[in-house]
Amino acid sequence: MSGTFKEIRRKLWFILNIGVVLWVLLGAYCMLVPPYEFWPAAFIAFSLPAALVLNILFLLYWLVKRSWYVVLPLSVLLLGWNYYARLLAINPGTEEPEQEKKTLQVLSFNTHAFSAYDDKEAGNSSASKEMIEWVSTHPADVYCLQEFYSRHNSDVYNTISRIGIRYDKHHYFTTSQSDRYNARFGIAIFSKYPIVDEGVILFGDKSANRVAWADLDVKGDTIRVYAVHLQSMSIKATDIENTYSSIGNEDSFKREGRNLARRLRKGFIARGHQVELLIEHFQKSPYPFIVCGDFNDIPFSYTYNELAKELDNAMVEAGTGVGATYNGPIPFLRIDNQFYSKGLRAYNFKTYYDMGLSDHFPISAKYVLEKEER
Structure with a gap:
């Protein structure tokens, strides 16, 4: 009787494992579907990390049981390694470039308006001063700053002067409001190298989101940098807290859950259109380029997947760990990224968890210009 029970349990776990495999396959497929054509696909893709983690747990389970069923999760691990690399980067050491190579360090940071409005409510500007000083003294060659805030008649918030002019940096600032x-x-965009051309990609008259780009003269070679801010998820910490607190109250939980789902759906659809405009633009770039900023989408999304099909990701290629960039109540979210084209190689990727004054953590990577042999 005991043997029969064990056999039933083993078959049940195997069926559940097959369910996880199908979940992984469906999630991977859904990343290929534009959300504006079928928005439920975006939610399925969003759940893919959970399926990948469950697959690892099944792998460990079958290993402990010494069952040949381990072949199933092992196959998913091997065939889906690229997806696991998005979830967890493992780069024990990246090769430093030769000294004669041209390099460029790029910092990307959603500054949350340098906490200007938060400080005003608190009656002081200490957080703003600390954040502005941190950015202005960072050793990067290029700063790509989203939700940038500048007030020319303020000693604290005259950030164009405090970050750019004071440190002799060239700059391009596109204002949304x-x-x-x-x-x-x-x-x-601030750069220690001259800006020889610049522009902006707009996402409609009513959208505050946009992409700024600048062509930099890096010691005789031109490199284009895109500073990206795609459609926000429009979810505040209070929205998530309200959803958590409503657990146990069915009516309240449904109401808060629908509210979150509605906002997520709106963001998925908008970013699907926006990323296609971005890709259309950089595909025409005559120079090697870096695309960095706040994409407001995780690595298991249509937005990220479309970019990953065209470009390499600095975190995946030169970072270590989960690389979470969202400084909020949802853990492990990586929604800020740096992508780069052929002709460049990333190394020394960093996420700055010590700068926690924004709702995003800054990220930086160094790049070496590697001219393609003809």
């Missing part, structure tokens, strides 16, 4: 303090809000 302004406030009653005559402050400007948008995307800024």
Whole structure:
């Protein structure tokens, strides 16, 4: 009787394992589906990390049981290794470039308006001053700053001057909106190298989200840098907290859950259109380029997948760990990235967890220009 029970349990676990495999396959397929054509696919793709983790647990389970069923999760691990690399980067050491090579360090940071509005509510500007000083003294050659905030008539928030002019950096600032303090809000690119051309990709008249780009003269070679801010998830910490707190109250939980799902769906659809405009633009670039910023989508999304089909990711190629960049109540979210084209190689990728004054953590990577042999 005991043997029969064990056999039934083993078959049940095997069926569940098959279910996880099908989940992985479906999630991988859904990343290929534009959310504006079939938005439920985006939610299925969003769940893919859970399926990948469960697959690892089944792998360990069958190993402990010394069962040939281990072939099933092992096959998923091997065939889906690229997806696991998005989940967890393992790069014990990246090769440093030769000294004569041209290099470029790029910092990307959603500054959350340098906490200007948070500080105003608190009645001081200490967090803003600390954040502005941190950015302005960072050793990167290029800063790509989203939700950039500048107020020319303020000693604290005159960030164009404090970050750019004071440190003799060239800059390009595209403004998406302004406030009653005559402050400007948008995307800024600062560079120690001359900017020889610049522009902006707009996502419609009503969207504050956009992409700024600049062509940099890096010691005689031109490299294009894109600073990206795609459609926000429009989810605040209070929304997530309200959903958590409503567990146990069926009506409240349904209401909060629908609210979250509605906002996620809107973001998925908008970013699907936006990433296609971005790709259309950089495919015409005559120079090697770096695409970095706040994409507001995880590595298991249509947005990320479309970029990964065209470009390499600095975190995957030169980082270590999960690389979470969202500084909020949902852990392990990596929604800020740096992608790069052929002709460049990334090394020394970093996420700065010590700078926790924004709702995003800054990221940086160093790049070496590697001219293709003809």
